[in-house]
Amino acid sequence: MRLRYLVPALVLIGLVVLFAIGLRHDPREVPSPLIGKPAPAFSLAVLGAPQQTYTLADLQGRPVLVNFFASWCAACRVEHPFLMQLAAQGVEIVGVDYKDTDADGADWLARHGNPYRTVIADPQGAMGLDWGVYGAPETFVLDTAGTIVYKQIGPLSEAVWRERVAPLLQGAKP
Amino acid sequence: MKRGTLKSRFAPLALLAGLLLALPGAPLRAAELDAEQQARYQTLINELRCLVCQNQTIADSNAPLAADLRQQVETQIRAGRSDAEIKRYLTDRYGDFVLYRPPFKAKTWLLWGGPFVVLLIALAVALRFVRARRAAPAATAVDAAALRQVLADEAGDDARRPPENRS
Known part of the structure; x- marks a missing residue:
């Protein structure tokens, strides 16, 4: 008889757990x-300096953030102040101007400020495709060896940085 | 019948025909593929998920990323890559999520096996139920005297009960 109440109770608990995870x-x-x-290889021009190419090798040797942004991307505006703050703290961020025209990208940076050590121009989204990017902003965290240790989909924030990224970077430092 | 009326009667039809023609019939044909490649292209783009609008295939989606992925599929077909190689290229970058039919492996066993597990549980419950019913004692011959006694007791109960609806 007791089983009669136990089974539905267990099913209910199971579903609550599943929904809690799912939601x-x-x-x-x-x-x-x-x-x-x-990190996948690439070779692209630097924004505003078409004769200068930037490749995967340039990203190796120290922990670095690779941030895909674009002038058409509203969420990048949300993220931007935090990137400025990180840059001020000495975190190296390399920007990828993703599926954007060089003029619009440069104009956006001139207007809002430039948190990037280097900005790579990816007008066709070719590097984005190789890196599995499907929107902006997306941020990859690379360790010293050039291995991708974390990917943030959507804006980076103080909370994400503190809980997810900072611990990884501390581990990656030599 | 005047010509004007005839014309106006057909005008909506003509408009409809015009609209139907204007609808993109097969907008996603890759331009420079032969018939066999075209068929592979159609199958592939209908099996790959657009990551931006997640419940659409890259064939259905208008998102710029879907266009890029279609372009990529076309380029690779033209380069002579096999379907498996093209899917591999995409799963290496975006994971199994791009495939509408993910492969069976350690990470996806619950996805593929889940329905069968639920079916097994349902069968077990049904079997238990049927067994329980079968095991229940069937009606047996009743001693006529005992039955009469019970009925008499019942009647006695009724007699002792106060009559209802007494007005």
């Missing part, structure tokens, strides 16, 4: 298969 999980955040792998 916290954002389906828009597709986990990247690139985490733990070396």
Whole structure:
């Protein structure tokens, strides 16, 4: 007889647990298969200096953030002040002007400030495709060896930085 | 019948035909593929998920990323890559999520096996239910005297009960 109440109770608890997990999980955040792998190679021009190319080798040797942004991206405006703050703290951020014209990208940076050590121009989104980017902003955290240790889909924030990124970077420092 | 009326009667039809023609019939045909490649292209773009608008295939989606992915599929087909190689290229970058039919592996066993697990549970419950019913004692021959006694007791109960609806 007791089983009669136990089984529905267990089913209910099981469903509550499943829903609790499901509702916290954002389906828009597709986990990247690139985490733990070396960053994909690329060779693109630097924004505003078409004769100067920037490649994967230029990203290696120290922990670095690679931030995909664009002048057409509203969420990048939201993220921008925090990137400025990080840059002021000495964090190296390399920007990728993703599917944007050089003029618009440069204008955006001139207007809002430039938190990037270097800005790479990716007008066709070719580097984005290789890196598995499907929107902006997206930020990759690379360790000293050039391995992708974290990917942030959507704006970086103080909370994300403190809880997810900072611990990884501390581990990556030599 | 005047010509004017005839014309106006057909005008809506002509408009409809015009609209139907204006609808993109097959907007996603890749320009420079032969018939066999075209068929592969259509199958592939209908099996790959657009990551921006997640419930659409890259064939259905108008998102710029979907256009890029279609372009990529077309380029790779033209380069002679196999379907498996093209899917591999995309899953290496975006994960199994781009495939509308993800492969069976350690991470996806619950996805593929889940329905069968639920079916097994349902069968087990049904079997238990049926067994329980079968095990229940069937009606047996009743001693006529005992039955009469019970009925008499019942009647006695009724007699002792106060009559209802007494007005």
